[in-house]
Amino acid sequence: MAPVPLSAISGRRSLTFPWPPLLLLLLPATIFPALTFASPCRTSCGNIPIKYPFGVDDGCGAPQFRRMFNCSTDLFFLTPSGSYKVQSIDYDKQSMVIYDPAMSTCSILQPHRDFAMADLQSVIIPPAPDTVFALLNCSIDSPILNHYKYLCFNFSGHSCDELYGACNAFRVFHLLTNSSPPCCFTGYDTMKFMSMNILDCSHYTTVLNTENLKGVGPLDWIYGMKLSFSVADLGCDRCSKSGGTCGFDTETEGLLCLCSVSSNYTRDCVGGNFTGGGYNRAPAALIGAFIFILLSIAQLTLNS
Numbered sequence: 001m002a003p004v005p006l007s008a009i010s011g012r013r014s015l016t017f018p019w020p021p022l023l024l025l026l027l028p029a030t031i032f033p034a035l036t037f038a039s040p041c042r043t044s045c046g047n048i049p050i051k052y053p054f055g056v057d058d059g060c061g062a063p064q065f066r067r068m069f070n071c072s073t074d075l076f077f078l079t080p081s082g083s084y085k086v087q088s089i090d091y092d093k094q095s096m097v098i099y100d101p102a103m104s105t106c107s108i109l110q111p112h113r114d115f116a117m118a119d120l121q122s123v124i125i126p127p128a129p130d131t132v133f134a135l136l137n138c139s140i141d142s143p144i145l146n147h148y149k150y151l152c153f154n155f156s157g158h159s160c161d162e163l164y165g166a167c168n169a170f171r172v173f174h175l176l177t178n179s180s181p182p183c184c185f186t187g188y189d190t191m192k193f194m195s196m197n198i199l200d201c202s203h204y205t206t207v208l209n210t211e212n213l214k215g216v217g218p219l220d221w222i223y224g225m226k227l228s229f230s231v232a233d234l235g236c237d238r239c240s241k242s243g244g245t246c247g248f249d250t251e252t253e254g255l256l257c258l259c260s261v262s263s264n265y266t267r268d269c270v271g272g273n274f275t276g277g278g279y280n281r282a283p284a285a286l287i288g289a290f291i292f293i294l295l296s297i298a299q300l301t302l303n304s
């Protein structure tokens with residue numbers, strides 16, 4: 001927290017008298033109380049709402065998620081292995097469903113494909129525990145059939161034979177060998193530590209909402225991936241309550257509250273309500289005094 005306001009203050013190091021910038025800071029708010037501010041941050045992409053901590057424009061949202069999205073007509077989630085179409089985002093449950101158009105599913109067999117995330121992504125937005133990876137057409141030398149057998153689990157009583165038998169796409173594995181090549185139901189951690197090449201399986205598919213799939217056939221599973229994201233509490237509530245949009249400085253990645261075209265603040269929009277009718281000067285004066293004290297302290301610290 002501390003580095004943000006400090007860096008803002010140290011920018012004024014050369015000033016001996018802190019009043020002029022302070023007045024400049026408060027002037028627009030005083031003169032244009034009904035100023036409306038068009039945020040530089042898009043609030044949707046296609047039919048997906050974009051809210052904190054995400055952003056599709058640089059400088060918007062939380063810096064941790066920077067460059068993870070691409071909004072070209074539709075919203076895409078970008079990882080080192082490709083771009084994945086975002087199907088939905090549940091901001092309350094902090095989950096996001098993505099779909100890899102190049103992944104094999106019960107109805108379509110596609111060429112070999114790997115799934116990989118950046119280290120940071122594995123920490124802040126990993127696949128949820130109720131997303132299961134089905135590794136298909138594994139060679140008998142695959143580590144998950146030998147040393148790492150324990151990484152495969154019994155997925156609601158479903159078997160490889162069932163998958164190879166029920167899905168047109170996977171029947172080909174069965175036909176070619178006249179037996180079922182091994183497969184494995186596993187979690188994301190297995191993929192994280194071993195690439196598809198090491199796993200020695202030619203295909204994978206992913207299934208989400210797996211808690212409720214006992215007795216449900218592979219034709220009725222939902223293919224795709226649910227990611228669960230975490231949001232660090234960086235004080236965005238305070239910024240949005242004051243009418244701002246949470247973002248960050250694109251050079252330092254220090255947090256910003258985007259308040260108007262001409263002013264970005266570190267915590268909230270000083271004086272608060274730019275769009276409302278009855279603008280109240282009292283809070284502005286109080287906050288102004290607070291900033292003055294902060295600046296004075298900084299001045300003393302820098303001079304000593």
Ligand SMILES: *[C@@H]1O[C@H](CO)[C@@H](O)[C@H](O)[C@H]1NC(C)=O
Nearest residue numbers: 059248249250261262263264
């Ligand atoms: C405020 O922040 C946004 C996003 O980082 C940036 O585009 C804009 O130039 C900033 N405005 C000012 C006045 O610093």
Ligand SMILES: *[C@@H]1O[C@H](CO)[C@@H](O)[C@H](O)[C@H]1NC(C)=O
Nearest residue numbers: 069070071072076078083084
């Ligand atoms: C965004 O996604 C589209 C479609 O997948 C792709 O063509 C484009 O190159 C991507 N842009 C960036 C900056 O990743």
Ligand SMILES: *[C@@H]1O[C@H](CO)[C@@H](O)[C@H](O)[C@H]1NC(C)=O
Nearest residue numbers: 137138139172173176201202
């Ligand atoms: C199944 O895996 C083997 C290698 O173990 C590969 O040669 C074969 O092409 C794969 N089958 C399909 C249909 O991709």
Ligand SMILES: *[C@@H]1O[C@H](CO)[C@@H](O)[C@H](O)[C@H]1NC(C)=O
Nearest residue numbers: 152153154155156157158159
């Ligand atoms: C998985 O579950 C099925 C059905 O409940 C059972 O028949 C099978 O033996 C189980 N397999 C393992 C490895 O536990």
Ligand SMILES: *[C@@H]1O[C@H](CO)[C@@H](O)[C@H](O)[C@H]1NC(C)=O
Nearest residue numbers: 241242243273275276277278
């Ligand atoms: C801004 O002012 C309007 C009208 O007075 C009010 O309805 C709204 O709740 C205020 N917003 C905030 C964030 O205080």
